[in-house]
Amino acid sequence: GLTRGKYLGCFRDESSKRLLNGAYYNSSIANSHKHCLHKCLQAGFSYAGVQFGEECFCGNEEPLAGSRLPESSCDHKCPANKSQPCGSYFAINILETGVAKFVPQTANDANSISNPPVRIVFLLTLNGRDIRQVYRLIKTLFHRDHFFFIHVDARQDYLFRELRPLELKLSNVRLSLRRHSTIWGGASLLTMLLECMSELIQSSWDWDFVINLSESDFPIKTNQELVAFLSSNRNRNFVKSHGRDVHHFIHKQGLDKTFVECDEHMWRIGNKMLPTGIVIDGGSDWIALSRPFINYVVTAQNDELLDGLRTVFKYTLLPAESFFHTVLRNSIFCDSYIDNNLHVTNWKRHLGCKCQYKHVVDWCGCSPNVFTMEDWSRIQSTSNKSLFFARKFDPTVSQQVINQVQEWLYGYYSDDYKSERKYWHNVYHHLDRSPVVDDAIYVVSSSLSRQTLSSSENFDLKCLNLGFRKLLQVHSFHENDVQKGILVHFDSASSKNVSVQFEAWFEIKHSFTLYDSNLVASRFVNLLVNTNFDPKEKMSRNYVGAIGPLSEPVLIFEVTAGSPVSNITVLWLDPMQTLVDVGDISLSENSGVDHVKSTLRTPLCPGEWEVYLIFNNDVLARIMFVVTPLVNEHSNTMFQEANQIKTSTDWNLLLPIVKLNKEHYDPESQRTKILQHLSYDGPRKIEWIDDLTSKSYQILDFCIVDIQQAEHSASCYRQDYKRCNSTVWSSFSPDPKIHITTVNKLTGRLN
């Protein structure tokens, strides 16, 4: 029953003895609002209200919403002939009900006002290594009238380096040089956003809106539609509110806890009292803010509200999800608040709320899921809504859905190109200093490079006698949303002054054997051991599958639907056939992918490991995986020192394995063999590594990236060697969907 903008509610909270001001006021009465509060407070009243932006009323009784204050308590005479009764105002506990009763503005539809079109800054806040998807995002959004300001997490050398050349190519693309390690949910995310906005206000770019996007966002409407919509809503501010009880939101979000960001971690150090007298709001850190509001946020001096909120949110988890909302709601910009962040988000909380950021924040945070083709109808249903972006997308999970969105928006690509369904995800680049390279990836990929050079039946450049020189890059190669293997790009050289760069394609061999065709065994579709299991997307993010002595392996299993099964025992045997861990799994009646962690002590013994699934004293399955030794000098001794060689004491557990294959189970000789291997160094160790990796990877093809050869070696060179730039699986082959070329003079978009 309250009309927004007409009333101001304020009252004194008897429990805290503090004066709270209300949530409902209109920008034109912001000053009288403040006046009113002070006046009532000074006069010792508990309640105050302003009507029609003119009259301030104080009182000592808590009135009900819309009730009439006794005239005696008004310090002004009641205005005559107003449609509302004198002193009619509300007083509420803002924290409890303020947001629920707040009625945000609704956006104008795109046709109402359209001139002149707005200009947008896409503020890309990036993390990870998905450079191709970032290129694709830029290419899809690009128009010469708009701008791209890019912040790359300070730890991500690869993305930053690969994006740098765009600044030279395109005048409306710039990278922020003030980089932060913007950890998930960290205070640094807000610091970074405010710094970027400040740079944008100071820049010569003429823009109207800033929209922040991440590497996993993608447009679901054309640029034209976005521009038309925002042009009709100039100066409005788009944020998404949580839409529930404020107390619940504050609690769920940990807003009432103090966090300190230090050493790339949000440490929870205690509770905090949120400021009273203001409306706390929040819900999402994906926003579209107008220039006047951003200007206020980054330039206002000595502003109590801003200064206070900046301090509060410096010690708050996920600050970017609430800071802008709260400033908007409590400042003169409250009228410009639109409860829509222009995004559709693929929340699947049963999957996305698995406390997966515990290593980064002292809190259980949630993340939305990646869209797949199964979610297509959800995307499609946004067509008549004011939603312009969707998140999340990840081409290593589903590129097909990204292709489909793009075709939906812009039609089929005119040229039928071969890379449409292919994706190359960079895993390693030799120029990277940060993040620190995973030693196991380096060791395995270098070994595969050596194997390329020595695989004689695949390779007849042998006459050059090339030796492996340097690992340059590693990509995970995907086609039709299936990982097809890994690509190692490396440099080799011979004594004859020849140097050749190759890219070789390896298949990853995951080997498991099912021993029993009973109902339980037949439920297993796939079994493998890997690291970096992503519980949200139910996949391993260790694309190379390299496991080293310091890795934390998990058993990943895919099952069909069937009767529930419990008590399947998982036995982990190290290369000496010592039983080093015992776990168990249960299967529900549903199909799907899941994992079981091991509690193995690192360093792990290098060599061939086995995992057995035992049910009713029989072996159901055996899974083999390799732990690669590190080239690093003392990695072997490290293992030997950490693990006093032990034999399993629980023979009963091992009986099904012995029963299955007595000859295979021979811990004594395995131990002798492994101890010998562990003593290797230099070339013998390299040989051992190469032997181990050959059990898990198999070469499929190779091509030449570049060849520098001396005249006298020309006789070894054949013209028909496959060149990578014309080899469809190679990361060097043309990929028009990500290729950023020149600006089309006619359309303003990229060619």
Ligand code: UDX
């Ligand atoms: C979700 C919600 O969408 C978001 O509103 C909420 O604030 C956090 O949880 P989520 O998918 O979990 O997002 O986060 P993600 O997109 O991975 O990261 C958020 C932003 O932080 C991105 O811009 C990302 O690039 C950046 N980020 C994340 C980093 O810069 N470094 C990191 O280490 C992690």
